[in-house]
Amino acid sequence: MRILLAEDDSLLGDGLRAGLRQLGFLVDWVRDGEAAERELRAQPYTAAVLDLGLPRKGGLEVLAAIRAARITTPVLVLTARDTVPDRILGLDMGADDYVVKPVDLHELAARLRALVRRAHGQPQECLTAQDVVLDPASRTVRKADVAIALSNREFALLQAFMLSAGRVLSREQLEQQLYSWGQEVDSNAIEVHIHNLRRKLGNTLIHTVRGVGYTLMRDAPAP
């Protein structure tokens, strides 16, 4: 899951980025409101963590601008403003969650996962397709109740597929979900990861749509 983190405080931003990475998120960090809005408009982030007191453009303004532009990326507002009117205003402006600093990293991660889940219309924490179950919290994958070991990239790729089960994803879309800024993308990396996933989870899960991309089928195709 690729997250945009907008936080102007260097120590807190650094800590959140490192912590969310440890918990399996890909994190892009911007330090001002204008950059946050630019990145949210440019990339399909899974979710965004937005501070309200951002320089150049306030968090609420960013929120209003992206919602006006019909960008539906789930946004978690992380702020020190703790009064009830502030919370109400934040949620009414289009925030999906409102968290007051300081926050436990694990709680922040859980809230982000919940946001993403809700955004994809999934009530359960675990993602399921055929006999494969992916648990984002414990970062484990089981096939027919047998634990399968996946690399970080494989896990992220499978998660992206499962969140958009039944939809065809292009290679560019998958790359955007898989790599944060400054990470080298091999030209055939996606193919390699998909090959590995098929090897570990079977051939019925991920299908190639030639010339378009790949899709994950929630139910096994009829034999």
Add this chain to the structure above:
Amino acid sequence: MIRAPHSLQRRLLMLVLGVVTTVWLATAALTWLDVRHELDELLDGHLAQAAAILVVQQGKEMDGDHDSVDAPSLHRYAPRVAFQVFHEGLLVMRSTNAPQAAMAGDDSDFRSGFETVQLDGVAWRVFSTYGAERDVHVYVGEEADSRSHILWAVLRSTLLPMAIALPLLALALWWAIHRSVAPMRRLGTTLAQRKPSALTPLAMDGAPSEIAPMVNALNSLFERIGSLLESERRFTADASHELRTPIAAIQAQAQVALAETDDALRRHALRNTLEGCERAIRLVDQLLTLSRLEASAMPAMQTLDLAALVRRVIADLAPKAISKGQLLEFDCPAPCQVQGNETLLAVLVRNLVDNAVRYSPTQARVAISLLQGNDAKQILQVEDSGAGLPDSDLKRLGERFFRVTGTDENGSGLGWSIVRRIAIVHHMQLHVGRSDKLGGLAVTVAI
């Protein structure tokens, strides 16, 4: 001891009634004296005239027999008036109510004039006189009592209307004063019924001109309290933000360090945790300094050498400047004696120099000077060759927690509030502008 509050209404009523009663009594006393004097003169005149008539009358009838004659009583007042006429010691004529003996004195030492005598226990005013040959003695008397009767009648007609008017006056006064102080009572009730947090202005409708200034003063007081509360509320909100962010950073970094398996990354997170702690400590220190400054009215002042103080502060901050490759210089031709609080002035100078070092880029120049100004003032100036500040930011400097955006430094935004506060306490003028010499920010303190 707390005295019970006196009633304005009661006071006014007492005062007016007291003055009216006093004037009234004085009038009565003066009338009494005046009327008695005039009455005495008038009635004495009548007695004297009656005696004169009797003397003349007696002279004409001298040759007649000497039988005494009782004159008839002709008027209801007549019993109160009496006369006697003696000829050569013999009573020749008298009124029926007059005694046989002479009413005043006796023949041996006869004196002409007025005299008050007791006859049968009743006081009489008697006028005695004699004829031309001194053989006729005439006494005319009148009961002294009748005079006081007249006097009382005169006084009664003066005093009675007043006695009736006084309670009426009191009643009218009470009503008038009661109505006049009604707006004050209403104001008191309104104030008593207000919620403690209500700071809306009081309505002015119908307030008389005496109350209007009070209502105005109260309203402006409410306004000032309101803005004070608002700034306190904003301060609390800002302080919560400023305190929460470093704590959130410490928490995040500590959690990262705990979970990190890579040694270099864990050390990085731990270093950041410590840095976050230092920042929180500095912030708390500054908050405490500020709150102490605002709580204490006047710190202890002493004469001190500002040049030496500035030198000490610069020596403390020099390593930081050197590590940023900055050139730090101090220009001070002479010692500079000023009145001030050493601790506070050190905080002020440290904040100014620290800001210049902190917000100027590497290789910048920071110049501090302490010179004699042209109007006998000492001028402390801190200049740098940094980017300076746009006018919009210059205006907002000193707002608590205002931080210039776009810098990587973790300032608290409290330093300027502290500097400004210390300058106010020391009656120093603070000016922030662009440095002519270095092109960056120039802060001038006129002492």
